[in-house]
Amino acid sequence: MHLHKFEKIWLTFGIVALAVFLGVVGVSAFSQDHTPAGGMDTIDPKKVNETAPFDKPGVTQLDDDTYQVAIVAMAFGYNAPDLKVPAGKEIIFKVTSTDVVHSFTIDNTKVNMMVVPGRITTKSYTFDKPGKYLILCNEYCGTGHHMMFNEIEVY
Amino acid sequence: MSKKDDHANVDLRGTLISVFFVGVVIVAMWVIVYSMYVAR
Amino acid sequence: MIAAQDRKIALWNIGVAYTAFLIGTLCGLLQVFIRNDALQLPAWLDYYQILTAHGVLLALIFTTFFIFGFFITGMSKSLGAFGPKVRLFSWIGFWVTLLGTVMATVMIVSGEASVLYTFYAPLKGSGWFYVGLALVIVGTWISSFALVGHYIVWRKTHKGELSPLFAFMTITTIILWIIACLGVVATVLFQYIPWAFGWTDTINVELSRSLFWYFGHPLVYFWLLPAYMAWYVIVPKLLGVKVFSDSLARLSFVLFILFSIPVGFHHQLTEPGISNFWKFLQVVLTFMVIIPSLMTAFSMFATFEISGRKKGGTGLFGWFKKLPWKDVRFTSIFIAMAFFIPGGAGGIINASFQLNEVVHNTLWIVGHFHITVGTPVAMTFMGMTFWLIPYLTGRKFTKSMQILGFVQIITWSIGMLLMSTAQHVLGLLGAPRRTAYSGYNGHESALEWFDGILTNHVTMAVGGSILFLSAMILIYIVVMTMFLSPKAVKPEEIVEFPMAESDKESTPKWLENWWIWIGIAVFLIVAAYAIPLSHMIHHAPPGSEGFKTW
Ligand code: HEM
Ligand SMILES: [Cu+2]
Numbered sequence: 001m002h003l004h005k006f007e008k009i010w011l012t013f014g015i016v017a018l019a020v021f022l023g024v025v026g027v028s029a030f031s032q033d034h035t036p037a038g039g040m041d042t043i044d045p046k047k048v049n050e051t052a053p054f055d056k057p058g059v060t061q062l063d064d065d066t067y068q069v070a071i072v073a074m075a076f077g078y079n080a081p082d083l084k085v086p087a088g089k090e091i092i093f094k095v096t097s098t099d100v101v102h103s104f105t106i107d108n109t110k111v112n113m114m115v116v117p118g119r120i121t122t123k124s125y126t127f128d129k130p131g132k133y134l135i136l137c138n139e140y141c142g143t144g145h146h147m148m149f150n151e152i153e154v155y
Numbered sequence: 156m157s158k159k160d161d162h163a164n165v166d167l168r169g170t171l172i173s174v175f176f177v178g179v180v181i182v183a184m185w186v187i188v189y190s191m192y193v194a195r
Numbered sequence: 196m197i198a199a200q201d202r203k204i205a206l207w208n209i210g211v212a213y214t215a216f217l218i219g220t221l222c223g224l225l226q227v228f229i230r231n232d233a234l235q236l237p238a239w240l241d242y243y244q245i246l247t248a249h250g251v252l253l254a255l256i257f258t259t260f261f262i263f264g265f266f267i268t269g270m271s272k273s274l275g276a277f278g279p280k281v282r283l284f285s286w287i288g289f290w291v292t293l294l295g296t297v298m299a300t301v302m303i304v305s306g307e308a309s310v311l312y313t314f315y316a317p318l319k320g321s322g323w324f325y326v327g328l329a330l331v332i333v334g335t336w337i338s339s340f341a342l343v344g345h346y347i348v349w350r351k352t353h354k355g356e357l358s359p360l361f362a363f364m365t366i367t368t369i370i371l372w373i374i375a376c377l378g379v380v381a382t383v384l385f386q387y388i389p390w391a392f393g394w395t396d397t398i399n400v401e402l403s404r405s406l407f408w409y410f411g412h413p414l415v416y417f418w419l420l421p422a423y424m425a426w427y428v429i430v431p432k433l434l435g436v437k438v439f440s441d442s443l444a445r446l447s448f449v450l451f452i453l454f455s456i457p458v459g460f461h462h463q464l465t466e467p468g469i470s471n472f473w474k475f476l477q478v479v480l481t482f483m484v485i486i487p488s489l490m491t492a493f494s495m496f497a498t499f500e501i502s503g504r505k506k507g508g509t510g511l512f513g514w515f516k517k518l519p520w521k522d523v524r525f526t527s528i529f530i531a532m533a534f535f536i537p538g539g540a541g542g543i544i545n546a547s548f549q550l551n552e553v554v555h556n557t558l559w560i561v562g563h564f565h566i567t568v569g570t571p572v573a574m575t576f577m578g579m580t581f582w583l584i585p586y587l588t589g590r591k592f593t594k595s596m597q598i599l600g601f602v603q604i605i606t607w608s609i610g611m612l613l614m615s616t617a618q619h620v621l622g623l624l625g626a627p628r629r630t631a632y633s634g635y636n637g638h639e640s641a642l643e644w645f646d647g648i649l650t651n652h653v654t655m656a657v658g659g660s661i662l663f664l665s666a667m668i669l670i671y672i673v674v675m676t677m678f679l680s681p682k683a684v685k686p687e688e689i690v691e692f693p694m695a696e697s698d699k700e701s702t703p704k705w706l707e708n709w710w711i712w713i714g715i716a717v718f719l720i721v722a723a724y725a726i727p728l729s730h731m732i733h734h735a736p737p738g739s740e741g742f743k744t745w
Contacts, residue, residue: 002701003443006171007493013178014489018482018543021185025548026475036549037465038474042736075744099742101315101400103465103556107625107640110195112552114466116400117317118736121467134640138556138627140311142318142744143241146630149638166504169511170496177492181540188544191623192553 037113039122048072048098058082062092071095073102073115076144078135083152087127095121100141106152107134114139127154197692198276201267202587204285206677208264209584211293212257213673219252220666227614227659231652232632242631243309243745250312251303254418254568255331256296261576262421263289263338266365268583269424270342272692273359274349281345288338295330298323309745311629313411314387316403319741322391329383332376339369357707360441360697361428367448368420370709371413374716375456378409390741397738401468402731408459409724416455416484418568420448422575425528426495429579431695433525434502434518438697439494445706447487447494452712454484457723464551473727474548480723481546488539495532523600524693527578530608535571541619542567556629559622562615570611574604577669584673585690590680592690599672606665614658621650 003011028034048054053070058081060068069091072079085091095104095115102115106125113121127133137148196202222245228234229242236242267285271277277285301323302308308320314328346366349358357363382403389395427444431437438444460469460477503514519525541563544550554560581600585592626633626644635641645651683689705711 002440004165004167004497006167007490007497010171010174010178010493011486011489013175015486017178017182018485021543021547022479022482024189025478025550029471029475029549034549035471036474036552037467038469038471039467040470040734041467042734044737045739046737075742100318100744101404105556105625105627108195110192110549110552112465112555114463114555116404116466116468117739118400119467132639134635134638136627136635138629139315140243140318140629142742143243143309144744145243146632146635149635151638165497165501167497167500169500169514170493172511173496174489174493177536180536181543184537184540185544185547188550188553188623189547192550195553 033124034110037111037121037123039120041120041122042118043096043120045096045098045117048096053094054096059085066090066092068092068094071104072098073104073137073148074098075100075102075142076137076148078104078148078150080150083135083150085127085152085154087130087154090124090126092122092124101139102137102141102148103139105136105138107136109133112138130154196586196589197268197271200282201271201277204282204289205264205267205271206584206587207289208260208267209580209587209673210677211289211296212260212264213670215252215256215260215296216666217670219249219257220663222246222249222252224659224663227656229631230633231656232634239306241306241309241745243311243629244303244306246629247303247309247311248300251299254312254564258418258568258572258576259292259331259335262368262417263292263335265421265424265576265579265583266342266368267338268587268692269361269694270345270365272694273361274345277341277345278348281341281348284337284341284344288334288336288341290334291337292331292334295327295332295334298327298330300327302327306745313407315407316387316390316398316400317739317741318745319391319743322388325383325387325391329380329388332380332383336373336376339373342366343369355704357699357702357704360438360444360699361424361694363445363707364420364424364428364448366709367452368417368424370713371420371452371455372417374452374713374720375410375413375417378406378459379411382406397740399731399735400739401466402728402735404463404466405459405469405724405728405731408462409456410459411462412459413455415564415568416451418572420451422531422572423448423491425575425579426491426532428695428697429693430495430525430528431498431502432693433522433528434498436498436502436505436695438695439498439501441697441699442702442706443490443494444697445702447490449706449712450487451484452716453719454480454487456716457719458484458546460723460727461546461551464548465555468731469727473723477723478546478548480719482543485539485543523597523604524578524581526601527581527604528575530604531571531574531578534566534574534608534611538563538566538571554622556627557622558618558626558628561628562618562622565611565615565618570607570615574607577604577607580669580673581676582690582693584676585680585683586692588677588680589682589689590676591683591688592676593680596672596675596680599668603665603668603672606661606668610658610661610663610665612658613654614662617649617651617654617658620647621645624650 097117135150308324310318310320458481503517506517508514508517
């Protein structure tokens with residue numbers, strides 16, 4: 001097996017580029033907490049409405065700088081009353097589903113969470129700019145999938 | 156016989172430039188989406 | 196020409212492939228218009244039903260049948276005519292796959308399975324839909340084992356010899372396919388079918404998703420590798436040169452067995468139930484599988500340059516002009532490769548861990564797979580169709596067919612360029628995929644997405660319409676070369692299977708020691724999956740009942 005000199009140059013370049021990509025996302029994810037949505041918490045999908053924090057969905061202030069937003073997704077909407085959160089504060093979104101798989105996606109932000117029944121998806125995000133943001137479901141969930149949306153107000 | 160299989164002598168300058176064009180596309184697209192990610 | 200009975204099996208496979216292609220692309224056309232709100236469907240038909248048919252028929256059925264038609268032809272050509280057993284099992288495999296296809300399609304058409312081609316639980320389709328899918332897989336396994344049997348017979352009579360490159364690559368793809376299918380077979384047999392028929396009440400959703408994607412990612416390599424086979428083995432012949440490097444071609448293929456499977460979590464980066472450690476580990480493995488594609492890019496350009504220089508091309512890029520641009524068999528594949536440059540680059544972005552949040556389930560993804568499977572793979576298959584069918588039927592590929600072939604690939608390229616660019620940009624702006632309509636009651640953000648020069652509703656519809664036109668031209672070519680074109684009589688009219696020579700003297704023998712590769716692959720799969728999957732099983736939440744939300 002013999003590699004042409006130029007092929008060695010190309011593969012070295014390619015592998016270094018891939019390593020740099022991995023390094024950049026890896027460092028930013030694990031040392032600055034920029035990990036994608038996830039979480040290992042479970043929940044009984046039939047008892048969502050009786051289980052904290054989903055028994056009282058909506059915004060709760062945890063301390064001066066952090067808020068929690070609990071949301072229940074279902075075909076075809078979100079049970080999330082009064083979605084108003086401040087800009088510049090850490091918002092922890094917790095979402096689960098009572099039926100099929102959905103997503104909880106806020107337009108123009110990093111919030112793009114898959115919502116799986118039996119699981120609680122968590123994502124922390126800080127809004128920079130006040131405004132009204134579109135929330136939508138981007139995982140197919142049935143006939144009304146394209147009607148599944150909502151809005152969050154950042155003040 | 157082994158001469159034929161010996162790629163060391165073929166002129167592949169065009170190939171090198173072409174694959175680097177591919178490399179530039181990869182890096183450029185990645186950097187664009189990465190900066191969008193950071194900006195959001 | 197290969198044995199008549201082998202040709203018949205191959206032709207039936209290709210015939211089914213293009214039937215699926217016809218229906219699938221018609222669905223695609225409807226989709227672009229429905230999304231624009233330009234088309235109102237009758238009450239008995241639903242957007243998601245059409246989209247399910249589009250995904251299943253194009254991504255799963257068209258590709259699979261075409262691939263087997265190609266493999267059967269190439270294996271018969273490179274290793275000799277099939278024996279009676281190989282033939283019998285190839286037929287059984289074909290019929291079982293077809294039976295499964297028909298069952299699944301009937302269920303989709305009757306509205307019992309609008310679950311999309313990913314069929315995520317707890318959406319619950321008819322049990323027969325899942326049985327159909329299982330039969331499709333089992334059928335491909337039977338066809339696969341027939342080809343493996345043919346290969347084993349050849350190995351026994353050619354002790355100590357490396358197999359021809361085509362056969363080597365076919366076997367690589369089949370090994371990858373069989374290992375990959377274990378995941379989907381497990382979830383369909385042990386989770387979906389018992390649950391859909393009501394023998395069990397609930398399903399472990401996260402486990403079913405993970406088993407699906409254990410299969411789903413190597414699935415895309417099952418589409419891609421046959422296209423790479425054409426690039427490695429057929430393109431050099433069209434250019435009048437040998438394979439650039441036999442050993443590197445084989446090495447890149449075995450690397451696909453190793454690294455294309457333990458990577459499924461990169462489709463699940465934004466979901467719960469998998470810890471960041473395991474997600475990131477599979478991201479790293481995903482990046483490993485990019486390396487053989489980088490090798491392939493180099494081999495392709497080198498093949499072009501060597502051939503162009505042989506024909507008198509000088510300077511840095513003189514060789515480029517010497518490529519056989521007037522040969523539709525070559526130009527089609529060249530365009531296919533060109534589309535794969537941004538396609539592959541997009542894939543690296545999708546797999547880049549948190550960057551996935553920008554693109555996940557947006558129209559970007561739809562753009563992405565139309566410039567990976569929808570063009571590089573599909574157009575390579577189209578380019579092969581131009582000679583594969585005439586080769587199998589012994590008909591001419593007439594001058595007018597060649598011109599039509601050019602019209603077809605050029606319209607496909609233009610249509611795809613428009614549609615996929617619009618989809619990529621729309622996705623980056625945030626527009627979701629898999630939606631019948633994305634107006635969101637005229638929400639300001641949604642209106643903004645569709646406000647650009649490239650990202651308005653018209654661009655996608657124009658692109659989709661051109662694509663459909665192109666698809667119909669192709670169907671015409673297929674029908675002509677299959678049934679109607681005049682038979683080739685003169686030697687110069689006879690269409691050949693272009694298979695390049697490959698020097699294997701300096702290729703190390705261990706490359707064909709499959710147990711090494713299967714062993715390492717199993718090791719990597721266990722390392723990447725054993726702990727997270729067993730966690731999903733042992734720490735599962737109460738399961739989900741089924742829902743029919745359509
Ligand atoms: C006439 C040509 C085609 C047109 C107009 C077309 C159009 C579309 C559109 C508009 C969508 C997105 C629908 C949505 O997300 O709401 C889509 C999805 C898709 N297309 Fe195509 N397409 C064509 C050809 C192909 C080909 C050749 C393939 C593969 C071989 C393919 C594979 C897929 C797949 C896998 C999906 C995803 C389905 C899903 O989300 O469940 N398409 N297509
Ligand atoms: Cu939804």
